[in-house]
Amino acid sequence: MDTVIETKGLTKRYGRTDVYALRDVDVRVRRGDIFGVVGDNGAGKTTLFKLLCGLAFPTAGELRLFDAYAPHDLERQRARVGAIIEQPGFYPSLSVEKNLECCRIQKGVPGKDAVERVLDVVGLAYAKGFRCRELSMGMKQRLGLAMALLGEPEVLILDEPTNGLDPSGIVEMRTFLQRLNREKGITVVVSSHHLAELEQLATVYAFLSRGRLVEQVSARALQERCADCIDIGVSDPAGFTVLLERELRHERYQVLPDGIVRIFDPSTGIETYSGLASGAGMDIYKLERRKTSLEQYYLEMKDKGAA
Numbered sequence: 001m002d003t004v005i006e007t008k009g010l011t012k013r014y015g016r017t018d019v020y021a022l023r024d025v026d027v028r029v030r031r032g033d034i035f036g037v038v039g040d041n042g043a044g045k046t047t048l049f050k051l052l053c054g055l056a057f058p059t060a061g062e063l064r065l066f067d068a069y070a071p072h073d074l075e076r077q078r079a080r081v082g083a084i085i086e087q088p089g090f091y092p093s094l095s096v097e098k099n100l101e102c103c104r105i106q107k108g109v110p111g112k113d114a115v116e117r118v119l120d121v122v123g124l125a126y127a128k129g130f131r132c133r134e135l136s137m138g139m140k141q142r143l144g145l146a147m148a149l150l151g152e153p154e155v156l157i158l159d160e161p162t163n164g165l166d167p168s169g170i171v172e173m174r175t176f177l178q179r180l181n182r183e184k185g186i187t188v189v190v191s192s193h194h195l196a197e198l199e200q201l202a203t204v205y206a207f208l209s210r211g212r213l214v215e216q217v218s219a220r221a222l223q224e225r226c227a228d229c230i231d232i233g234v235s236d237p238a239g240f241t242v243l244l245e246r247e248l249r250h251e252r253y254q255v256l257p258d259g260i261v262r263i264f265d266p267s268t269g270i271e272t273y274s275g276l277a278s279g280a281g282m283d284i285y286k287l288e289r290r291k292t293s294l295e296q297y298y299l300e301m302k303d304k305g306a307a
């Protein structure tokens with residue numbers, strides 16, 4: 001799998017302020033990824049996207065797109081990237097079709113039929129004559145996507161594309177992005193505050209906090225970390241693990257540094273494990289079933305001061 005975006009030590013400070021919007025950020029996006037960027041307000045998500053799209057320039061560090069890094073090569077490679085950063089700008093009194101035509105000319109995309117094609121792809125062909133000021137939020141998001149898709153980009157960068165959408169609009173957006181990724185092989189880089197939603201979409205995550213990358217992790221690795229488990233704290237952890245293996249034939253466990261026994265993939269109810277301990281006369285001071293969601297993972301990371 002080849003790398004489409006790579007940053008090394010990417011740093012951005014706006015103007016003469018001391019505030020670093022991004023600091024020493026190393027991320028790597030591979031072709032075919034759905035790369036979810038997660039972070040609180042002000043974490044630096046939009047800044048990262050702006051740097052990728054050439055809407056702002058780094059204070060320090062390196063940025064590669066399709067392996068190009070020299071400024072004029074980067075500019076050429078940006079034709080292979082489509083983006084919606086913050087609110088896409090429309091001409092409110094022009095029709096959907098005219099807006100797309102302006103965007104096509106601005107981007108230098110050849111062939112008038114390009115507009116028809118993207119209208120079909122985003123399902124807005126029926127509304128091509130509507131003035132932009134008449135569009136619902138969901139339709140505006142689709143129009144933004146249509147603009148980003150003009151020129152058939154290989155990478156799509158979307159800053160909070162589900163902002164302002166109702167629940168069905170959010171599901172529709174997710175399905176649409178998954179289809180683009182699966183059928184057209186488009187790499188998607190997306191930020192969102194809807195973590196439960198992002199969890200169903202992203203294949204890789206980057207967690208940003210106050211301008212720093214806390215972690216880049218694949219969805220698969222995160223899933224393993226968040227897998228279903230039971231944490232049990234007993235007065236005799238070693239004795240308990242012997243019982244676990246002997247009585248329940250359960251070998252998938254780990255004794256954590258604080259003595260808590262973490263039982264992975266529990267095959268039976270939580271009472272069986274507590275019953276095992278109490279039956280052997282052990283005191284139980286903690287008993288908890290855990291299946292961490294992305295949301296919980298993120299909040300725990302923040303609690304520990306990482307994010």
Ligand SMILES: Nc1ncnc2c1ncn2[C@@H]1O[C@H](COP(=O)(O)OP(=O)(O)OP(=O)(O)O)[C@@H](O)[C@H]1O
Nearest residue numbers: 014019020021039040041042043044045046047048
């Ligand atoms: N043009 C600018 N001039 C000065 N500071 C800026 C500018 N744009 C962003 N910042 C600052 O950079 C930091 C990162 O902002 P950024 O917009 O990248 O965060 P974000 O993660 O996208 O936030 P949100 O989730 O609210 O959209 C913030 O402290 C913000 O105040």
